[in-house]
Amino acid sequence: MLLEVKNLTAKLAEADKTILKGVDLSIGKGEVHVIMGPNGSGKSTLANVIMGNPKYEVLSGDILFEGESILDLRTDERAQKGIMMTFQNPYEIEGVKLDQLLLIAYRKLHGEDKTFFQLDKEMKTLVDEVGLPHEFLERFVNLGFSGGERKKGEILQARFLKPKLLILDEIDSGLDVDALRIVASQINKIKEDGTSLLIITHYSRILNYLDVDKVHVYVDGKVAMTGDKSLAYEVEETGYAIVK
Ligand code: ADP
Ligand code: MG
Ligand code: MG
Numbered sequence: 001m002l003l004e005v006k007n008l009t010a011k012l013a014e015a016d017k018t019i020l021k022g023v024d025l026s027i028g029k030g031e032v033h034v035i036m037g038p039n040g041s042g043k044s045t046l047a048n049v050i051m052g053n054p055k056y057e058v059l060s061g062d063i064l065f066e067g068e069s070i071l072d073l074r075t076d077e078r079a080q081k082g083i084m085m086t087f088q089n090p091y092e093i094e095g096v097k098l099d100q101l102l103l104i105a106y107r108k109l110h111g112e113d114k115t116f117f118q119l120d121k122e123m124k125t126l127v128d129e130v131g132l133p134h135e136f137l138e139r140f141v142n143l144g145f146s147g148g149e150r151k152k153g154e155i156l157q158a159r160f161l162k163p164k165l166l167i168l169d170e171i172d173s174g175l176d177v178d179a180l181r182i183v184a185s186q187i188n189k190i191k192e193d194g195t196s197l198l199i200i201t202h203y204s205r206i207l208n209y210l211d212v213d214k215v216h217v218y219v220d221g222k223v224a225m226t227g228d229k230s231l232a233y234e235v236e237e238t239g240y241a242i243v244k
Contacts, residue, residue, distance in 0.1 A: 037218030082164030
């Protein structure tokens with residue numbers, strides 16, 4: 001297994017509010033898993049706890065990555081191991097250009113395996129693929145980007161950086177149908193590169209374009225039901241009452 005989340009409970013560090021209430025989830029190499037759950041059920045919290053956001057405190061359970069517990073690792077150490085997440089609401093980073101961020105992050109993850117010219121060429125190919133102008137690379141990260149541009153920027157970063165595990169937190173929210181298709185096709189290419197994916201979403205519509213191994217219905221801080229793609233369509237029809 002690449003990722004094993006075992007009976008994980010976690011709370012906000014600054015308040016006595018337990019949000020994760022016994023999450024069990026295992027993702028194998030190259031697999032694509034989807035988590036669907038109602039607003040406020042703790043999906044973003046799960047993504048943040050896997051990533052090691054210090055805003056949250058793990059109370060019990062474990063998170064294993066490639067067979068080893070990562071609970072004691074800082075966020076940057078988890079990133080270095082090959083775990084990456086994209087944000088539901090991506091941050092603006094004034095003063096840092098997207099191409100600089102991509103180059104520094106790539107070198108940190110993969111060292112000197114490609115020349116600057118190769119990397120520069122790959123970046124330009126990727127902005128072409130997501131349908132943005134090359135100037136996009138020279139703008140400050142997310143500053144003044146439209147919602148769709150932010151999501152495209154996030155997926156472009158993931159494709160370029162080639163993590164082992166990619167967690168996408170509502171990458172599909174707020175996208176029009178053409179942008180959704182572009183993002184989905186990038187997700188498929190990320191999978192082809194061998195990355196495992198955990199896709200958090202409210203809607204089954206992105207699944208129309210994706211190959212998916214498992215769908216988990218996530219309610220009140222834990223996985224309540226697991227199935228294949230058809231489960232996502234059932235949820236869309238029935239609502240989350242399906243778990244009762
Ligand atoms: P989801 O992503 O499924 O919508 P979240 O993980 O964002 O859910 O939130 C789970 C619950 O934890 C919600 O009730 C939310 O209000 C609460 N929560 C999350 N982060 C914070 C925070 N920093 N301060 C207060 N409450 C929070
Ligand atoms: Mg939400
Ligand atoms: Mg969320």
